[in-house]
Amino acid sequence: xxxxxxxxxxxxxxxxxxxxxxxxxxCFIWTMRTxxxxxxFKRGRSFNFENSDxxxxxxxxxxxxxxxxxxxxxxxxxxxxxxxxxxxxxxNVYGDVPEIIGIQATQILQGRFLNHRDLAxxxxxxxxxxxxxxxLFDNVPALGKHIxxxxxxxxxVGVHHPRASAEMGEDKSGDIHIPFSTFxxxxxxxxxxxxxxxxxxPGVEVAQIEKEVKLLMAxxxxxxxxxxxxxxxxxxxQMFNMMSMLFIGIGAxxxxxGILTLIAGVIGISNIMLVIIKERxxxxxxxxxxxxxxxxxxxxxxxxxxxxxxxxGYIGLxxxxxxxxxxxxxxxxxxxxxxxxxxxxxALVALTVLLVSGLxxxxxxxxxxxxxxxxxxxxxx
Numbered sequence: 001x002x003x004x005x006x007x008x009x010x011x012x013x014x015x016x017x018x019x020x021x022x023x024x025x026x027c028f029i030w031t032m033r034t035x036x037x038x039x040x041f042k043r044g045r046s047f048n049f050e051n052s053d054x055x056x057x058x059x060x061x062x063x064x065x066x067x068x069x070x071x072x073x074x075x076x077x078x079x080x081x082x083x084x085x086x087x088x089x090x091x092n093v094y095g096d097v098p099e100i101i102g103i104q105a106t107q108i109l110q111g112r113f114l115n116h117r118d119l120a121x122x123x124x125x126x127x128x129x130x131x132x133x134x135x136l137f138d139n140v141p142a143l144g145k146h147i148x149x150x151x152x153x154x155x156x157v158g159v160h161h162p163r164a165s166a167e168m169g170e171d172k173s174g175d176i177h178i179p180f181s182t183f184x185x186x187x188x189x190x191x192x193x194x195x196x197x198x199x200x201x202p203g204v205e206v207a208q209i210e211k212e213v214k215l216l217m218a219x220x221x222x223x224x225x226x227x228x229x230x231x232x233x234x235x236x237x238q239m240f241n242m243m244s245m246l247f248i249g250i251g252a253x254x255x256x257x258g259i260l261t262l263i264a265g266v267i268g269i270s271n272i273m274l275v276i277i278k279e280r281x282x283x284x285x286x287x288x289x290x291x292x293x294x295x296x297x298x299x300x301x302x303x304x305x306x307x308x309x310x311x312x313g314y315i316g317l318x319x320x321x322x323x324x325x326x327x328x329x330x331x332x333x334x335x336x337x338x339x340x341x342x343x344x345x346x347a348l349v350a351l352t353v354l355l356v357s358g359l360x361x362x363x364x365x366x367x368x369x370x371x372x373x374x375x376x377x378x379x380x381x
Contacts, residue, residue: 023066023103023199024240027210029217029233030195038224047221049193056220057196061212063204066102068197071095071183073150082176084136084147091132093149093176095183103197104162104172111143111158118179124186127158131174152186154178206237259353266309266357273305273365298366305362306355313354317347 034045049069057067073081073093082091094100098114106113113127126147133142146153162172184190198213200206214231217223223230287297 022105022236024236025065025202025204025206026103026197026199026236027206027213027233028195028197028236029210029213029231031217031221032229032232034223034227035229036224036227038227039222041222047223049196049217049221050191051193053193053196053217053220056216057198057213060216061209063200063209064198065201066099066197066199068097068100068103069180069193069195070100070197071180071187071189071192071194073183073187082132082136082147082149084145087136089132089135089174091129091174091176093178093183095180095187095189096177097180100177100197103199106160106162106172109159109161110141111156113158113160114177114179119181122179122181122185124152124154124182125157125179126154127160127177128156129173129175130159130161132176133159135174149176149178150187200237206235210235262353262357265312266361269305269309269312269358269361270364272308273301273362276304277301277365301366302359302362305365306358309354309358309361310351313351313357317350317354321347 037043142156145156200209218225
């Protein structure tokens with residue numbers, strides 16, 4: 001039981017930990033190719049979100065909290081796109097608004113993050129990740145230095161380390177953020193939005209927001225409202241809730257299997273006690289003949305069963321915790337598995353279950369012992 005719960009907790013921490021730093025009430029929506037002809041346009045048409053869509057979503061979709069338009073350049077899949085001096089590297093470069101930090105949390109270690117002044121003036125500034133800093137600058141302070149991104153120079157105003165975990169295997173500590181407006185001007189993306197990151201207000205279902213945003217964008221860009229392939233999306237709230245329910249189910253399954261295992265153990269201990277009572281029939285008869293009350297015999301047998309159960313269970317509990325600690329010490333961790341542990345409350349519940357199991361294991365044998373007549377017990381060999 002302890003090992004199963006500990007491993008389940010480790011799996012839960014690993015998977016749900018991948019959502020750390022991300023707003024779990026968010027969704028991400030991007031454009032694809034149309035699959036249904038509409039309003040004079042053929043199927044297979046490509047289109048892009050536009051700047052005017054930002055305000056449209058804010059004002060026409062109920063329940064929206066943050067709307068963050070985003071643009072992306074390069075990354076590890078492409079050629080080296082960022083350089084400083086004679087050092088180069090391939091990094092994801094994002095055109096962002098300051099509000100993105102409310103969706104994808106990051107810790108500013110040096111300097112600052114993007115602000116609305118950067119956005120309004122389209123300043124050529126950037127916030128780099130710790131991985132970018134270490135690869136391009138070694139031990140040289142990065143603040144105030146200029147890096148070249150696809151031939152355009154940007155001044156480093158901040159160094160960040162993401163609180164958000166790896167996104168689909170990508171290391172976010174190499175991300176570079178530049179003002180959204182600057183990205184559009186510097187990299188030929190005028191009036192273009194690659195995708196929207198949107199969060200809902202407390203209590204609002206993100207699935208409904210996702211649906212309304214798609215319908216609004218379909219209307220604005222002359223796309224069939226029922227076209228299933230025109231938009232792509234990722235619902236973080238839906239995924240988080242699905243994973244949470246999955247691990248609630250895994251936890252319930254672990255408890256069920258563990259309890260059934262304990263029941264099997266209780267039956268085994270009960271059988272052991274029956275054998276012990278049969279071997280001690282004469283002893284029970286002597287005690288009955290000298291005036292021992294049924295209650296005292298019952299208590300003795302139940303205490304013996306509880307002691308046997310508790311000792312065996314405690315050894316199992318300690319062994320299970322030791323095994324989990326050993327696994328943790330070895331460092332068997334990944335994006336989907338981390339620190340297998342059992343909470344103190346779970347251990348206390350397990351001990352309580354053991355005590356109750358011992359009580360149940362002793363009840364039936366004690367009732368059988370009381371049915372033995374003193375005279376028959378004394379005759380037993």
